[in-house]
Amino acid sequence: MNRIYLHPLPVRMWHWLNALSFFVLIVTGVQIRYRGILNLMPFRTAVDIHNIAGFSLLGLFLVWAAYYIASGHMKVYLPDLNIKRFVESSWKQAKYYGYGIFRGEPNPHHATPDHKFNPMQQLAYFSIMFFLMPLLIATGVLLWDLDRFAAFIDLIGGIKAVSAAHLLVAICFAAFLFVHIYLTTLGRTPLEHIKAMFTGYEEEPEHGR
């Protein structure tokens, strides 16, 4: 077995702080939307905490972007521009998740620091980090200061449209969390990938490299 240093410390710190922010945002977000049905905390407290967590997420996103640009590792998020090759490798990965994994077949993808994600992960994380996260943050910032952004909000359809977009993306993130957490259990042991996100090291079978 090879121990690969797959998750450098900044990435791990970013990941867990991101996770914490998401957790706080989801709880306070649900509270903001369903006050009267769910009463965990006062509305104003929920809004204030949500704003703080939201800006934390914004800061973390900027840190993430700065780190990956500076380290030159941003390419791990970029899907193969060769469409045919990308489709083939994605199909191979999908077949593995949908069939091979049940038969104990080897994972067609082997992670390296420069090739961290399989094609399906690449597509998912590329969409998340380049589209959904900016959209979530942007709509959140607009809703944070309605007075300042009133004219722009009107231009793009109004408060409810912005709020609906914010909510829709947030729900997608929440739904993705179930998948994300489930996928962490697909290692050789259920906690292998979670441990790796603390230690930074993943173990890869030598013959698979």
Next chain:
Amino acid sequence: MLFPIGGPAVRKDAAGNLFAVLLILILFLPCTAASAPAKLSGEAETCLTCHAAPATKTFSDGSTVSVQINGKRFASSVHGSLGCTSCHTDVNLENHPSAKYATKKQFVLHVAKACRTCHDDRQLTASPLHQRAISRPDAQPCSTCHGSHTIGKALARKDKGSASQYCLTCHSKPLTRSIDGKTISLTIDEAWIKGSVHPSHECTDCHTAYSKESHPSPKASASGRELTHAASETCERCHLEKAVKEKDSIHAVVLAEGNQRAPGCSDCHGAHRVGPGALADTLDGVPCRKCHQETFDAYRTSIHGMAKPTATAHRPLCAACHTAHDVKPAMASRSPRDMCLSCHPAFEKAHGQQLPNPKAHLEMVACTACHVPLEYKRSIYLRLTDAVTGKLLSDSSVQALLKERGVTAKQIKPKELWQLYSDLNATKAVNVAVAVSMDARRNAHYLGPKDIAVKQCEICHSADSSFFKTVAVAAAGPDGREVLHDVDPKALGSAYGAILLKRFYVMSGTRLTAMDYAGVMIILGGMAFPVLHGTARLMTRHLRLGTKKPEGRGKP
């Protein structure tokens, strides 16, 4: 008893017995004959033997009348040659007094009957004015205008004073006029005029059709209210600026609609007792309460109603918000923010320290929505306005479009609301401005002190907030007043509402309910993959155990 009409209370100095009178006549006849005009009749001279001296008769009710007669003036009157008993028919030397009267009025009326002995109906009704004056149910006795012993033409008697004095000769007396079955007093107390802001005005300054020479018949008025509004035209001559403003008021609109209850100038300012403007700035003097008593009662309990005026600031009364003459129609759907701003200029800054997004809050939420006690109901108003002018759209066009769409239900449904908006927008750009305000206009007057103001976000930002239970579309009626059409409150949380109410979203309170269902579906979708995939993994575990130990299979 010498005086036949005297009662038991006749004073002794005016009484005497016949013997004494005759004795005095013999002794002092030369003197009395010299002092009285030659025209006096012998009978009058006899009576004046006693009645030239100061004397007073007191009636049973306490009223008094002087029984002293100025022989000279009587002699110079048109009746100077008549004997006293020509009028005092029931008095003679043998029976004096001959009758008892409980009151002075009774006595005067009795004597006045004597006038009719010579002055018949034809003579008395020759003049229309005189005819009207004497045919009133409350007609005054002849002596009121013509005098009792110094009889003369009324005009000659009145000519001596100013125009007002001329008028007051009659109008200071109890005078009434009947209009539409209601009795209207025509009595004026000179003190009213002197105590008013018009102390030097003559009656004829306002009542221009009248003068010492002319007293035309009053214009026929269907009601006293009509008379009041006609009188307002008089005020306009000097107060044109105020009159022009008033023409732009809801009161003028209501009057134009034929509602005579609308106030005229005198309803607020008084007719003859016109008070200073400052009078309207007092709780007792504010005229609005005459018609808006219930609203005034609400105001009286408010922070403004209970405020104490200071040396530099009045208590904010009705006109402070509603203005004095160009009173605009009250609108439940409109925030009084601009009016509040005139006295509370720093309110935006103050609210900014407590409210997130203060502009958004203050744009939508009427001041009253937070500052009136919560026991009074709130509503959401959707104001249909012209996007260019910002004015409320005409309700006639709203009604026509609703009718065209066949909307007859009590409440406009969300889709129908959208259709209405689309239809209106087809002809011109329309905005839907939202206001959170009081359910009833009157309740806006219950403004409370700061400490009762809504401070908990949850009052609005809650799924079960009472603020969003009633919704209405507001348009402008033909008279400028708002016309409200009930809307199904579900419209606030509908997709139609999301498109229509671009600037109105109360988190928790008016959330888009369709997003709840979409959210549940997406979350279930997210959960489905782990559940199904995990179940499949468990079910196929034997396959992997039968082959070899599974390797690392993927990353999250």
